[in-house]
Amino acid sequence: MLLHLPGVLSAAQVDPLRQALEAADWTDGRETVGAQGARVKRNEQLPDSSPLRHELGAVVQAALSRHPLFHAAALPARQLPPRFNRYRGGGEYGFHVDGAVMALADGSQLRSDVSCTVFLNEPEDYDGGELVVSDTYGEHAVKLPAGDAILYPSSSLHRVTPVTRGARLAAFFWIQSLVRDLAHRRTLLELDQAISRLRAAGGDEVAVLQLTGVYHNLLREWSQT
Incomplete structure (x- = not known):
């Protein structure tokens, strides 16, 4: 089930996030995936230890906590703090499935039931960069306005198409739902x-x-x- 969450972040919230990310120090996105993911992943991420990641992640989490459709759809029990990525210069992420179990900072573990991507710049700012989710009904390409989010099952096969112009900025994270099925x-x-x-x-x-x-x-x- 893909679900579009409109207006998670307002323009007044998105603009300073985007400006901060454009000036940030990025690292190779392959540092946060296993061997299989590293073969098809070509993007950049804020380091997990980055204070900026935690600062901006708190803004995203607070906005989602106020969005009634997010709670109704995801029924969150626990969630990984948001990460941030950038795709540019042909960067892409080939078809993959998100890891089933993820480690939290406190040493506990989270089962990934629902994946969430929050788009942080406008579709016309870049070419490519669609999130493509494959399910029994075919492939669905998603490219949303800045501040909108998409929820989809973490078990889905999905990819991000190459960004051939500009840069695609997004926040992403995973949720363990109260309802697993x-x-x-x-x-x-x-x-x-x-x-x-x-x-x-x-x-x-x-x-x-x-x-x-x-x-x-x-x-x-x-x-x-």
């Missing part, structure tokens, strides 16, 4: 959205209450804390 998360999101539409339209209060109960009972049954 993708189909269950999709069902809960659809039910949550239906309840919201009924409530906004002044639907029958008893029916809305019953459906809300169904939502929480399913979440109770399917969640892992």
Whole structure:
């Protein structure tokens, strides 16, 4: 399930992030992947130890925490602090699958259920750089306005196409969901959205209450804390 999250960051938030990243010290993106990923990855990243990464990552996390669709879709239990990457001069990332288990700074581990990319410059600023996600329905190319984000299953085969002009800047991270199963998360999101539409339209209060109960009972049954 691919889900577009519009307006995660406003223009007033994106501009200083982009300016800071354009002046940043970057490192080879292959330093943060294994041998398989290093064969197809050609980009740059902020070092994990970079204070700027943590500063800008906090801005992105705070913005996402205020976005209701993010919580409804991802149902986050834990998440890796955002990283930042840059693609330019033909840089690309060939088809790959994200690692299933990732280490956090405190030594604990996170299971990657949901991947998130937040675009930090406008599509017309660069050529190429589409995020292509492959699933049973084919390949889906994503290139969003600055400040928008895309959620997709971490189990998906995906790639970033070569950037042949300009530079593509983005934040990215992974989420361990309260609900591990993708189909269950999709069902809960659809039910949550239906309840919201009924409530906004002044639907029958008893029916809305019953459906809300169904939502929480399913979440109770399917969640892992």
